[in-house]
Amino acid sequence: MKVVVIGANGQIGQHVVKELQQSDTHSVTAVVRKEEQAEKLKVNNIQAIVADLEGTVEDLAKAISGADALVFIAGSGGNTGPDKTLLIDLDGAVKTMEAAKQVGVDRYIMVSAFDADKRQTWNEGIRPYYVAKHYADRLLEASGLNYTIVRPGGLVNKPSIRKITVGVEAKPSTITREDVAHTLIATLENKKTYRRAFNLVNGEHSIETALNNLD
Template identity: 30%
Template sequence: MRIVVAGGHGQVARRLARALVARGDTPVGLVRNPDHVADVHSDGSGVIVLDLETATVHDVAGALSGADAVVFAAGAGPGSGAGRQDSVDRGGASLVADGATLAGVRRYVLVSSMGAGSEPEPGTDAGFATYLRAKSASEADLVGRDLDWTILRPGTLTDDAGTGDVRLDEKVPRGTVPRDDVAHVIVDLLHEPRSARLVLELVAGEVPVDAAVAAAIERET
């Protein structure tokens, strides 16, 4: 499969690219900064320089031409203001969905966040609350589209080595999850058409990734 990854220089995205290459897929990372091209190439991934904050829908459709799927793993990043969180985490996800529709790419995996989909709980840090609202808006936009979408809501991301064991379901207790394991769950979701139109939460657990994905699909379909 040829899979375009928006936010291709991100920490999850680079792990995802390496996992896709290991599986025999062809990842292509979309990056904003030309200085990041060499890093993404070093993961075995193709690269297209495209700034989602200035690109047109036709630019995005061109980047997605010939792809089998797209993963939105972009984000404004820690410390970004509300404006950039909206323009990247919400606006960028919507633009990529528009581009996918124009390019005829039906499969779309959105990397969201646990806590999205509802109003942030009282006491949530103001910056994180803004981030969650942007993610919630991107989810709401995506579920109304005629695409084969899957929404993945990981818990707090860590740089711990992946264990290959997770907990994946419509609702799971709050927790952490290694970025390595998030990447491997995305790979399995991309290769499982029955995961389309599912919203799944993800934390570290005790079930191997392939079995956890299969079980979540059985429960939800």
């Protein structure tokens, strides 16, 4: 499967790109927003494209054309204001959905936020972020694309344990960024995850078992 990763320079994105590059069944194109980021990836023999989520749908369509699947992990980052959150995490995401439909990339994996679908649980300190994720998720669900929405808990930079809990069994907790990456890749061709949205934390089950047991 030819996979385009948007947000490839982020911490989760780097894990996803590395794992896909080493895969025998997938290939990867990394989409980043700066030329120097692309050059760094190319030095490591990773195909990279520069594209701006604040740019046009047409430019994004060119960047993802020819792919079988799109993984959206981009974000405005914690040091920006609500304006950038709106432009990147919401409008940027929606533009990639429109671009995917335009060029026939049907499989779409979205990284969202834990309980983004439940307003009553949102952290007030980053409420604009949750608003952006909430509505991006809703628009993806209504897009007609074959989506999977992954809503990880608190992200930590610890070694992967390859054990997760998903869905209604997942209580507020943490998950390693590397295990998020492993899970995203595992969803690509797992039909149990098609047109599904679920919370994700580190837990008790292997990634494959947890995904196969989604209700």
